[in-house]
Amino acid sequence: MQRKIEVCLTPALIDLYAIENSIVVVIDILRATSSIVYGIDNGAAAIIPVAQVEDCLNYADKGYLLAAERNGEVVEGYNFGNSPFSYTTDKVAGKTVVLTTTNGTRALHLARSRASQVVIGAFLNLQALCDWLKMQDKDVLLLCAGWKDQFNLEDTIFAGAVVQELRSSFTHYDDASVAAEDLYVMAKDNLRAYVGKSAHSNRMLALNIEDDINFCLQLNICQAIPVLVGDDLVALEQEFKL
């Protein structure tokens, strides 16, 4: 089986890739896709990512949980913010959550109109995701959400972790895959220190989200693979059962 892996380092480059027969994995490690994986793993019925806090208001009358943050604080009147610690079983099981995430939503919306399938990746579900990708007869595009369309370290090293895991099952790689894998190899013994090299690390420190960062860099604590169905991210198994 001839399959290829490519890494799209920012959403701004997605038009360069033919993804009609590809599974696109959207990656926004700090913190959107980590929170989504954790929430779905903890039994959320669905998570709906939106770009702006204001977009949440469209869902206000539906009984959904609304998650919105500005400058690291939960927006008044909303249920919680973007911390993965908000996505525990007691809070989200059986619920639908509307989540505000600028970079992650942009990446999802760019991918879904053309891709064969769109799923969500994070360190939290790395192994489960890779095991599933190996079993599909599809090319894979790893789409880094980045930061305002620019390259970022944390999404790229996660892409590299996936490349390393899939390498033996795929036949073709682009240069970005090679680079991402090499950066992951360099980073993997101390992911936290490596992410600390990021230009955004001061911004992250200012948000007081150190606990969140450490949480998001844990490997394989979740089995869920969120998949996009319409506007909703749901557990992959649920889709199969429909």
Added chain:
Amino acid sequence: MQRKIEVCLTPALIDLYAIENSIVVVIDILRATSSIVYGIDNGAAAIIPVAQVEDCLNYADKGYLLAAERNGEVVEGYNFGNSPFSYTTDKVAGKTVVLTTTNGTRALHLARSRASQVVIGAFLNLQALCDWLKMQDKDVLLLCAGWKDQFNLEDTIFAGAVVQELRSSFTHYDDASVAAEDLYVMAKDNLRAYVGKSAHSNRMLALNIEDDINFCLQLNICQAIPVLVGDDLVALEQEFKL
């Protein structure tokens, strides 16, 4: 002095960068910017990069040397191709050369309308370039020409070599600079082997340009820094003397 270095991993991302007060270094290691540096170092009066073979024809009546290649062969009626071995003193000293290069020309044209200054980088002039950049009171954007707007390894590791050299003189770095430097550190003991990991390496082998590749990966055999003045790339010193 507060100065920043950023790495633009492909020309498709250049609009994300504020470069009005920046020196932009255009990088197309295989082979355009290597040939340009070597040619200017060997006394070429000017090198004019154009995007298409057909564009060369606009210069046919001016007595310029015309360099054009298709599928690794010199185009009939042209003086030579894109190999840096064509840019020796006996061939180019005192001459103006029109050079066909798709990715390099695209990068140059995107940069020149906004940048404070546009110069040319290659492993061949790495040290001279970095010594000069350190002395300027400007931010630096390292612009990788890439391959059809996609990320490539060879341009990125050269950007990383510049970052490593400039790090102590600059105060701010973006994530792409961090990644490029780390990839260069990984690659530098055997640049040829690292470039061989590229998805393009089979394409390069097919072009039978192994000697060219090895030539382009040599460090610091040139002192020239080509600078863009109008449509022409000329030696930086020439511009200063005007």
